[in-house]
Amino acid sequence: xxxxxxxxxxxxxxxxxxxxxxxxxxxxxxxxxxxxxxxxxxxxxxxxxxxxxxxxxxxxxxxxxxxxxxxxxxxxxxxxxxxxxxxxxxxxxxxxxxxxxxxxxxxxxxxxxxxxxxxxxxxxxxxxxxxxxxxxxxxxxxxxxxxxxxxxxxxxxxxxxxxxxxxxxxxxxxxxx
Numbered sequence: 001x002x003x004x005x006x007x008x009x010x011x012x013x014x015x016x017x018x019x020x021x022x023x024x025x026x027x028x029x030x031x032x033x034x035x036x037x038x039x040x041x042x043x044x045x046x047x048x049x050x051x052x053x054x055x056x057x058x059x060x061x062x063x064x065x066x067x068x069x070x071x072x073x074x075x076x077x078x079x080x081x082x083x084x085x086x087x088x089x090x091x092x093x094x095x096x097x098x099x100x101x102x103x104x105x106x107x108x109x110x111x112x113x114x115x116x117x118x119x120x121x122x123x124x125x126x127x128x129x130x131x132x133x134x135x136x137x138x139x140x141x142x143x144x145x146x147x148x149x150x151x152x153x154x155x156x157x158x159x160x161x162x163x164x165x166x167x168x169x170x171x172x173x174x175x176x177x
Contacts, residue, residue, distance in 0.1 A: 005060065026053075026055045026056050027056045027057045027060060030053035030056070031049070031050070031060075031063060031066075033049040034047075034049035034050045034053065037049060038066075038121045041073075041082060042072050043071075043074035044068045046074075047067055047071060047074060048173075050063050050066055050067040051067070054067070057105060059091050061089070061092040061097060062097075064084045064085070064091070064097075065085050065088040065089075065096075065101075067084050068080075068081040068082065068088070068099060068101075069085075069103075069104065070081070070086040072107065079108070080106070081104055082104055082105070084110065085097065085100055085101040085104060086101070088100075089101065092155070093120075093124065094124055095122075095125040095161065096121075097118040098118070098121035098164070099121045099163055099164050100116075102114045102117035102118045102121060102167045102168075102171075105171075105173070106170060111171040111172075111174050112171075112175070114168075114171040115172065118164040118167050118168035119168065120165075121160060121161070122164050122168075124157070125157045125160050125161035126161065128157045132138060162168070
């Protein structure tokens with residue numbers, strides 16, 4: 001009898017796990033959906049998918065930052081887009097998040113704030129130990145392509161760093177105009 005209870009208990013546990021996705025799986029599903037909508041320019045649908053992901057995990061800094069960018073692209077007020085990136089950075093600081101906010105601030109003509117974000121992104125990228133050889137190789141290649149973790153962490157940080165340098169130079173140029 002005890003063996004039957006153990007077997008039935010194990011079956012219930014296994015079948016429950018197999019039918020119920022974890023919160024991380026649900027979040028990832030909505031994040032993938034949001035990316036597909038963004039790639040096809042359906043910004044309002046992307047925002048809706050990100051909202052659903054954030055209902056599951058409200059502390060997902062990347063989802064907040066992505067929603068901020070999607071809000072900008074959808075033509076929503078810049079203050080809403082920046083509020084999301086500010087919230088993302090209050091959860092987690094990273095080179096990627098500072099570059100995203102820098103980009104938004106340049107579009108909002110907040111050039112001095114954009115420069116500070118770029119400087120922060122550079123500091124975070126450097127703190128992760130960007131290999132100078134990788135950085136020089138990417139610069140020589142003209143940094144073609146997007147930032148992709150598949151290139152390796154070191155290369156991704158080098159790309160983020162270079163993107164921050166380019167944005168910072170653009171913001172400085174805009175101030176001088």
